[in-house]
Amino acid sequence: MSLNVQNKVTADIHLEITNILNMEAYYLDNRKYKEWLELLADTITYRMPLRETVEGVGVSNIAEDSAFFEETKTSLRTRVNRLYTKSAWVENPSTRQRHFITNIYVEATADPDEYKVRSYFLFMRSRASTSDIEQMFGERHDIIRKIDNGWKICSRTIYPDQSVITTMNMSMFL
Amino acid sequence: MIKKTMNEKAFHLLKEKMEQGLLPQWVITDPDIYDLEIEKIYGHTWQFLGHETEIKEPGSYVTRWMVNDPVLLVRTRQGEVKAFLNSCTHRGTQLCTADRGNKKTFTCPYHGWSYNLEGELVGIVAGNKVYGEEMDKSEWGLRPIPQVASYQGMIFGNLDPNAESLEDYLGEMKWYFDILLGRSGGMEVRGLPQRWVAKANWKATAENFAADPYHVQTTHRSTVEMGISPEDPLYAGYGHQVVMKNAHGINVITSKTGRARVPYQGTPESMWPLFEKHLTPEQLDIQSKVTVFVGGVYPNLSFVSPIHGTEGHLHNYLNFRMWRPIAPDRVEVWCWFLIDKAAPEEYKEDAYRGYLGSFGPSGTLEQDDTETWARIVEVSKGLMMRDKELNYNSVSNYLMGYSHVKPDENFPGPGTAYPTTYIDALSRKMHEHWLELISKDMFEKEVSR
Ligand code: FES
Ligand SMILES: [Fe+2]
Numbered sequence: 001m002s003l004n005v006q007n008k009v010t011a012d013i014h015l016e017i018t019n020i021l022n023m024e025a026y027y028l029d030n031r032k033y034k035e036w037l038e039l040l041a042d043t044i045t046y047r048m049p050l051r052e053t054v055e056g057v058g059v060s061n062i063a064e065d066s067a068f069f070e071e072t073k074t075s076l077r078t079r080v081n082r083l084y085t086k087s088a089w090v091e092n093p094s095t096r097q098r099h100f101i102t103n104i105y106v107e108a109t110a111d112p113d114e115y116k117v118r119s120y121f122l123f124m125r126s127r128a129s130t131s132d133i134e135q136m137f138g139e140r141h142d143i144i145r146k147i148d149n150g151w152k153i154c155s156r157t158i159y160p161d162q163s164v165i166t167t168m169n170m171s172m173f174l
Numbered sequence: 175m176i177k178k179t180m181n182e183k184a185f186h187l188l189k190e191k192m193e194q195g196l197l198p199q200w201v202i203t204d205p206d207i208y209d210l211e212i213e214k215i216y217g218h219t220w221q222f223l224g225h226e227t228e229i230k231e232p233g234s235y236v237t238r239w240m241v242n243d244p245v246l247l248v249r250t251r252q253g254e255v256k257a258f259l260n261s262c263t264h265r266g267t268q269l270c271t272a273d274r275g276n277k278k279t280f281t282c283p284y285h286g287w288s289y290n291l292e293g294e295l296v297g298i299v300a301g302n303k304v305y306g307e308e309m310d311k312s313e314w315g316l317r318p319i320p321q322v323a324s325y326q327g328m329i330f331g332n333l334d335p336n337a338e339s340l341e342d343y344l345g346e347m348k349w350y351f352d353i354l355l356g357r358s359g360g361m362e363v364r365g366l367p368q369r370w371v372a373k374a375n376w377k378a379t380a381e382n383f384a385a386d387p388y389h390v391q392t393t394h395r396s397t398v399e400m401g402i403s404p405e406d407p408l409y410a411g412y413g414h415q416v417v418m419k420n421a422h423g424i425n426v427i428t429s430k431t432g433r434a435r436v437p438y439q440g441t442p443e444s445m446w447p448l449f450e451k452h453l454t455p456e457q458l459d460i461q462s463k464v465t466v467f468v469g470g471v472y473p474n475l476s477f478v479s480p481i482h483g484t485e486g487h488l489h490n491y492l493n494f495r496m497w498r499p500i501a502p503d504r505v506e507v508w509c510w511f512l513i514d515k516a517a518p519e520e521y522k523e524d525a526y527r528g529y530l531g532s533f534g535p536s537g538t539l540e541q542d543d544t545e546t547w548a549r550i551v552e553v554s555k556g557l558m559m560r561d562k563e564l565n566y567n568s569v570s571n572y573l574m575g576y577s578h579v580k581p582d583e584n585f586p587g588p589g590t591a592y593p594t595t596y597i598d599a600l601s602r603k604m605h606e607h608w609l610e611l612i613s614k615d616m617f618e619k620e621v622s623r
Contacts, residue, residue: 048536050366055272063273066365068536070527075484078400078531082538087395090541130552132373163273164506165370169544170536 007108009115014106017117017144020151025099028173031091033080036173037073041145041152046071048158048174051138062159068170069158076173083171090171097125097172113146114154121158121174125167134167136160140174178210182617184562192605195576195598196569200562202375203502203554210612211376212499215473216241218334218611220343222475222496223247223257223319225510226327227362233276233291239498239506240331245319246270246280247329250291255324257331258293258316269316273366289316326355328494346588347422347471353457354467354479354492358448358514361492364526368509370535374547375554376474376499377608379507382543383478383495384423384470385600387411388574393542406430411596413464414582416589421607423589423600424469426460434465439490440481442521445514456586472607474498483524484531484538491525493533503551509534572605574598 020039027036040046048069054061071079082088100122107116118141125134138160145154158174191198201207221240224247228236235248237260244260246269262269262282269280269289279296281288288297293316302309321332323340325348330340341348355361372379382389390403390410397403413428429435438446438461449461467479474497481488492512497505511529513522533540553559558566575597585591592599 050368052273052366053271055270055275063366066368067526067530068368068534070530072485074486075527075531078484078486079538082396082400085396085399087392087399088538088542089393089396089545127548128552163369165368165535167535168370168372168548169541170370171541 007110007112009106009108013115014104016151017106017115018104020144020153021101021104021117021119024153025101029098031083031094033083033173037077037080039151039153040073040076041147041154042073044071044073044076044153045155046076047156048160051160051163053163068160068165079173088171090169093128095125095127095171097123099123099174109143111145115144117142117144123167123172123174125172127168136162136165136167136172136174138162138174178206178213179616180206180210180613181562185613185617187562187564189609191564191569192602192609195571195573195602197572197605198562198564199554199568199570200560202378203551204560205502207612208499208502211608212241214612214614215608216333216499218332218337219473220321220323220330220332220337220340220471221473222471222494223322223329223331225361225363225494225512226255226324226329227515228274229255231276233278234274235270235277236274237270237272240319240333241499243319243333244268245331246316248291255322255329256291256293257319257322257329259319261317262287263295263314263316287314293318326351327360328355343420344422344471345420346416346418347424349457349588350416350424350467350469353453353461354477355512356452357457357461358445358516359452360515361512362515364511364513364522367496368534369506370509371500371504371506372544372547373503373551374497374505374544375503375551376497376505377604378547378550379497379505380470380472380474380476381601381604382547383468383476384472385415385425385598385604387415387425387427387468387595389543389546393546394539396542397539408596410466411594413595414585414591414593415595415597415600416469416585416587416591417600417603418589421472421600421604422470423603424467425595425600426464426587427466427468427595428463429465432463434463436465436481436488438462439464439479440488441490441514442518444518445516448514448516459586472604478533480532481528482532482539483528485524485527487524489521489525489528491529493529503554507535572598572601 050063050066052063083091101119103120105118123136141157143155223238224236229249232251238245246258246260248256260269264287267284279288279290286299290296295311295314319331320335387410391407413426416424470476477494479492481490494510496508500506513525558568579592581590582593
């Protein structure tokens with residue numbers, strides 16, 4: 001596929017997209033989940049397949065038939081709304097969480113308003129007054145598009161690096 | 175074998191308390207008790223290894239654990255299911271570290287010994303050039319798991335060659351497995367089990383699933399707040415709790431009227447004739463009335479068959495989970511999604527989403543369960559909790575329905591069925607069985623008297 005010259009990723013575009021991802025992390029870390037939902041396109045597909053241990057070199061180790069998340073905007077909204085109830089005990093008292101987003105790589109597509117974005121995440125969480133630190137890490141593949149002059153995340157696939165998850169639940173969004 | 179034991183005085187205090195429906199709190203995470211459990215319970219009971227649809231083809235395999243014993247579960251060329259200790263017979267190296275795959279032979283990365291699907295040693299690097307003629311390959315095959323058997327597609331293993339057969343072990347539970355797993359002619363597993371580590375004790379998680387619908391109204395109150403679950407505090411209490419031999423049990427949760435909220439758990443109508451075909455009239459009666467089945471096979475396999483979704487429409491599925499103990503206060507949870515083979519493909523897909531939205535590590539219901547499990551083990555190390563002399567009397571209350579709820583003789587299924595699921599009958603049975611197993615052959619005179 002050949003790309004038009006005007007589709008190259010400028011420094012401005014890179015900065016704008018980086019800002020969006022940082023803004024997103026800020027929303028998530030500060031429990032501004034409704035603001036977070038606004039960053040997502042109404043047609044978003046939000047997925048997180050399992051990582052598996054397989055033998056062989058250069059073979060896929062993503063278990064595409066198995067998932068932790070397989071969401072639409074509607075199901076994400078249900079999850080978010082629940083976190084605003086008083087009795088979602090997993091987040092009441094709320095956990096403290098940070099999303100560290102790095103290695104952002106932006107690629108142009110044939111559509112001048114649409115970019116493929118790869119980023120790494122390190123999620124860390126502290127719960128109640130225990131000294132345990134929970135963490136999860138991996139990579140995200142997004143499609144981010146400019147819609148009516150604003151950036152929206154149109155699809156996200158999250159690839160965890162752990163095949164056995166070491167956070168005691170997954171009440172977070174990644 | 176190393177025989178772990180228990181202080182005799184502590185044993186008698188424990189027994190006495192438990193007979194009154196009280197469970198001393200120190201037993202939850204006591205490290206000595208934990209060692210006893212691993213040896214005396216997990217060394218002799220049937221443990222879940224996998225479902226036959228996970229290893230469909232000849233050469234398909236999955237790797238599993240029976241607590242700390244590594245297991246290689248394979249489908250042989252003849253289509254048989256076999257389970258071996260996943261450890262090379264040369265120096266003990268873990269043979270296969272993949273979660274699943276398909277192979278003809280397994281080769282050890284250390285010195286290259288290789289084994290076929292029958293577990294036979296078929297290749298030794300440099301063969302009799304290094305071993306001479308005295309090396310008899312047939313003596314060095316993979317060590318088979320002493321007993322392997324399956325029921326309704328569920329494959330179990332037992333480390334005790336003298337344990338009772340799987341069929342006998344499951345006993346009355348087979349009748350309910352026939353409903354859960356056999357209602358439409360068989361279930362299939364989707365993908366790999368989700369795995370995660372929860373801060374919890376295996377007894378508490380097993381009890382949470384098998385025996386505790388009482389927690390639903392409070393722990394899962396967020397769904398009530400959102401208008402998904404009914405306001406009635408008794409909503410998960412309608413129906414029957416069935417207590418069975420070997421401390422297996424099931425809760426058949428219906429509704430205030432005694433009927434299901436939606437017929438046949440909201441499954442597509444095209445499947446109903448299959449239920450009629452595969453179930454006896456008594457089983458069909460239960461299947462037609464149930465809203466949620468939730469229960470367990472002792473010691474560490476649990477199941478739930480609910481109706482859920484996060485997209486505005488609800489679907490039924492079957493979730494099995496195995497609580498693998500990894501420490502007194504840690505379990506590695508293995509969580510399988512099962513669905514009727516006969517269900518329409520689109521329904522299977524929707525049901526999987528319904529599952530992800532409710533149970534498993536990302537499930538909106540189970541997220542809150544993990545919080546309560548953690549809160550039990552986080553406080554269990556205190557002196558008052560750990561007091562084996564019970565001077566502080568730190569005991570948990572298992573008195574719900576203790577003397578006033580009598581079994582319902584008219585319940586159509588086997589086992590002792592109590593006419594409510596807000597009752598501690600199954601928990602008490604699990605504790606009683608637990609004590610019997612961990613103290614077996616320990617205080618012979620007292621126990622057998
Ligand atoms: S340990 Fe496996 S070949 Fe030596
Ligand atoms: Fe629960």
